[in-house]
Amino acid sequence: MYSLGAPVLEPTAAELITVFGLDNAKVAHRYWVRSRDGIVIKPNLAPPAGQAPRADAPGQAQSAWQIPADLVLAGSQAQPGGQEVFYFYSKAQQVLFRQEGPGQKVLDAGQPSALRLSTPPLANVLNLNGHLLAVTNDGRMARIEATGRLSYEAVNEHWLKAHSNWWKNLAEVAGSNATLAVFGVKAADGKSALPVWYHNGQVVVASSALQGKPLQFLGFDSASASARLFEPESGKLYLQPPLTAQALATAFGNDEVLEASAQLPAAIDWMPKQPLRSAVQVDAGLRLTTVQGEVLLRSNNGDVQLVAVDKGWQQARLGNLPQALATVAGQWGAKGVLSLQDGDTRGWFDIASGQMFASNGIPGGSDLRFIGVAAGTPNSAYVYSPTAQALYQVKDGKALQLGHYANVERIGSSLLLQGASGNAPQDDLAPPLIAGVDSVVLHGGAGDDTYRFSPAMWAHYRSVVIDNDDPGLALDRVILPVADGKNILVSRRGEDVQLTDTGNGTALVLRQVLGSQAAAHGHLLIELKGDSSMLSVEQLLKGFGPSGSAGDRVFELAWSQRETLPAANALSSAADVPDSAADGRGPSLAKLSGAMAAFADTGGAREQLPKNHQAAQAVLVPSLT
Structure with missing residues (x-):
C-alpha cells in the first residue's frame, strides 16, 4: 500500500x-x-x-x-x-x-x-576481509589457500583449554617454524584479552604497558632477538622480548590466565622520534609510512632508507614538487630512485638527475619496475612491466613500447635482459643505454635470437655477458660494431670465452661455451661490422688448440679461420628443433644474476622497494585486539 x-x-x-x-x-x-x-x-x-x-x-x-x-x-x-x-x-x-x-x-x-x-572436522568456515578461514572443532584456525591447502595461523580458547601447558604444544599445530596468533589467553583479571604470539619456537606476550591496545605482530628483529610490535593508534613501533619456557611456566601455571605476580619483560620504543602511520612486514624487513607520508624501508640489518612518498605528501607540495623531493632525499641520504605513489598510476623521481617520470599509458601500474634513466637522452627513462612482459621508454608523459622480454631486472650497475622466446620464434636483443649501468647480461632463450650491438651500446657497456642457454640448439647471432677482428682479443675464463675490444676495453663474455654445457650454449655465429661472413663459436674455439685446453692463451679474433654464412636450409633446420622454453628449461633469474658475479658494482645502486616482495601477510597473525 x-x-x-x-x-x-x-x-x-x-x-x-x-x-x-x-x-x-x-x-x-x-x-x-x-x-x-x-x-x-x-x-x-x-x-x-x-x-x-x-x-x-x-x-x-x-x-x-x-x-x-x-x-x-x-x-x-x-x-x-x-x-x-x-x-x-x-x-x-x-x-x-x-x-x-x-x-x-x-x-x-x-x-x-x-x-x-x-580436512579435520570443521566448526566453521569464515570469509574475513576476502580471506577464507577454517576453524576446526579442536580450536585451530587456518587460512584456506587457493590450492585447497589449510595453512594454520592461530589457535583459540578451545584449543588452549585442551592443553594445560599450552606453550609447550604450540609447535604441534604447524611446526616449530610457524607463526601463530594465540587467542584466548587472559590477563591477570581473568577477563581482558592478553596479546600473545608464537614464532619460530618462541612465545611473545605483550608487556603490561601494551595490554589493551591493538597490536600488529611484524616478526622478529634479528639484532635484538625481540618481536616487532606496531601500535597503530599511537604510531609507535616496539621491541618485545620473548619469554623463556621457565618464565612461561611461572607466568601461567597450568592454564591460560596470567598470574597476578607475573613479571613480563618491558617493551622498548624502537623509533621514538618517528611517529608512523603504518608498518608492513616485507621480505627485506619493514616498510614504514610516516605520518607525513614518507615511505621507509628498514632492512633486516637495521638500515633505514627512504624509498617512496605517498599521494598526500605529493599533493601538499605540488607547487614545488621536484625541489621538495630532492630535499627529502637529502634529509634521509637516499640514493637511486624514489617511487611516487598515486593510486593506480606509478611515478618515479630519479635522485641523481632530479627528473620525474610517470607510468601514463603503461598497463600493470601496481607492478611496474623502474629500470633507470636513459643515458644521453634528456627527460627519458626505461620502465618494465612484468604483467605485459614489455620494456617501455617513457618521455614527456608518453610511453613507447620497445619490445617484449620475459624479464628485465636491474641490480646495482648491472642489467639482466631475458628475451620473451615463449611469445615469438625470434628475439632481437639490443640493450638500452641506461645511466649508471655498465654491465649487462643477455639471454635470448629458445628460438633464433640476435644479439645486436650498436656503436653507442658497445661504447657504453664495459662488460657484456651472453648466456645463450638453449637445449634446443637454435642457431643465434652476435652482431658486433667492430670492423677489424685484429682489434678483438680472445681469451678463456674457466668455461667462458671472453672477447675484449682493445680499442675501448669492452669485454664480451660467452657463458659456458666450454665444458659440460658447451653444446647448449655454443650455438652462436659472430658477425663483425661490414662483413657478410660469420664465425661460429666452434671455429673460434679452435684457437685454443685441439681440446680447447690452453686456458692462458690469448689470440686475435682475426686469427681464426672464417667461414661463410650457413645455407638458409641449415638455419631453418636448426630453428625446427623443439622450443625448450615450453619445457621450462630456460635459465632462472638467479642463474643470470650469477653471471654478473665476476664484475664489481661500480655504482648506480637502486635503493627502492623490492618488486612485489611484500611478504604474504598472515590473515590472523598481524592484528590482535
Missing part, C-alpha cells in the same frame, strides 16, 4: 544473490549470481570418497551429490594463471568443497566439479 508523499524505496542488488528451490523431480538446486559481473556460480558436488555417482547419473542436469539445505558459498580466490576457485561449505555435513571455475553451464551428475577437501 502506498500513500501520497511517502518516500519511494528502490531496492539494489546484493553482491551475491542466492537462487534455490526444487525442480519438477523434487531435486534441490542452489546457485549464486554475482552482481558485479553477472556470473552464475553452480556447484556440482562430488560424493564422499569411495562412492561413485549413480549409474544413471550421467546426463542428469543436477548435482552429483544432493545439495545440503545449509550449503553456502564460502568465498572465492584467484589462482595465478588459472581459473577462479570457489568454495562451498556445509556445516551440517562437516564438508568443504572446492571448485575451479563457476561451474558447468548445464550440470552433469556424472561429472562432479566441486571436489571434497580432506
Whole structure:
C-alpha cells in the first residue's frame, strides 16, 4: 500500500544473490549470481570418497551429490594463471568443497566439479576481509589457500583449554617454524584479552604497558632477538622480548590466565622520534609510512632508507614538487630512485638527475619496475612491466613500447635482459643505454635470437655477458660494431670465452661455451661490422688448440679461420628443433644474476622497494585486539 508523499524505496542488488528451490523431480538446486559481473556460480558436488555417482547419473542436469539445505558459498580466490576457485561449505555435513571455475553451464551428475577437501572436522568456515578461514572443532584456525591447502595461523580458547601447558604444544599445530596468533589467553583479571604470539619456537606476550591496545605482530628483529610490535593508534613501533619456557611456566601455571605476580619483560620504543602511520612486514624487513607520508624501508640489518612518498605528501607540495623531493632525499641520504605513489598510476623521481617520470599509458601500474634513466637522452627513462612482459621508454608523459622480454631486472650497475622466446620464434636483443649501468647480461632463450650491438651500446657497456642457454640448439647471432677482428682479443675464463675490444676495453663474455654445457650454449655465429661472413663459436674455439685446453692463451679474433654464412636450409633446420622454453628449461633469474658475479658494482645502486616482495601477510597473525 502506498500513500501520497511517502518516500519511494528502490531496492539494489546484493553482491551475491542466492537462487534455490526444487525442480519438477523434487531435486534441490542452489546457485549464486554475482552482481558485479553477472556470473552464475553452480556447484556440482562430488560424493564422499569411495562412492561413485549413480549409474544413471550421467546426463542428469543436477548435482552429483544432493545439495545440503545449509550449503553456502564460502568465498572465492584467484589462482595465478588459472581459473577462479570457489568454495562451498556445509556445516551440517562437516564438508568443504572446492571448485575451479563457476561451474558447468548445464550440470552433469556424472561429472562432479566441486571436489571434497580432506580436512579435520570443521566448526566453521569464515570469509574475513576476502580471506577464507577454517576453524576446526579442536580450536585451530587456518587460512584456506587457493590450492585447497589449510595453512594454520592461530589457535583459540578451545584449543588452549585442551592443553594445560599450552606453550609447550604450540609447535604441534604447524611446526616449530610457524607463526601463530594465540587467542584466548587472559590477563591477570581473568577477563581482558592478553596479546600473545608464537614464532619460530618462541612465545611473545605483550608487556603490561601494551595490554589493551591493538597490536600488529611484524616478526622478529634479528639484532635484538625481540618481536616487532606496531601500535597503530599511537604510531609507535616496539621491541618485545620473548619469554623463556621457565618464565612461561611461572607466568601461567597450568592454564591460560596470567598470574597476578607475573613479571613480563618491558617493551622498548624502537623509533621514538618517528611517529608512523603504518608498518608492513616485507621480505627485506619493514616498510614504514610516516605520518607525513614518507615511505621507509628498514632492512633486516637495521638500515633505514627512504624509498617512496605517498599521494598526500605529493599533493601538499605540488607547487614545488621536484625541489621538495630532492630535499627529502637529502634529509634521509637516499640514493637511486624514489617511487611516487598515486593510486593506480606509478611515478618515479630519479635522485641523481632530479627528473620525474610517470607510468601514463603503461598497463600493470601496481607492478611496474623502474629500470633507470636513459643515458644521453634528456627527460627519458626505461620502465618494465612484468604483467605485459614489455620494456617501455617513457618521455614527456608518453610511453613507447620497445619490445617484449620475459624479464628485465636491474641490480646495482648491472642489467639482466631475458628475451620473451615463449611469445615469438625470434628475439632481437639490443640493450638500452641506461645511466649508471655498465654491465649487462643477455639471454635470448629458445628460438633464433640476435644479439645486436650498436656503436653507442658497445661504447657504453664495459662488460657484456651472453648466456645463450638453449637445449634446443637454435642457431643465434652476435652482431658486433667492430670492423677489424685484429682489434678483438680472445681469451678463456674457466668455461667462458671472453672477447675484449682493445680499442675501448669492452669485454664480451660467452657463458659456458666450454665444458659440460658447451653444446647448449655454443650455438652462436659472430658477425663483425661490414662483413657478410660469420664465425661460429666452434671455429673460434679452435684457437685454443685441439681440446680447447690452453686456458692462458690469448689470440686475435682475426686469427681464426672464417667461414661463410650457413645455407638458409641449415638455419631453418636448426630453428625446427623443439622450443625448450615450453619445457621450462630456460635459465632462472638467479642463474643470470650469477653471471654478473665476476664484475664489481661500480655504482648506480637502486635503493627502492623490492618488486612485489611484500611478504604474504598472515590473515590472523598481524592484528590482535
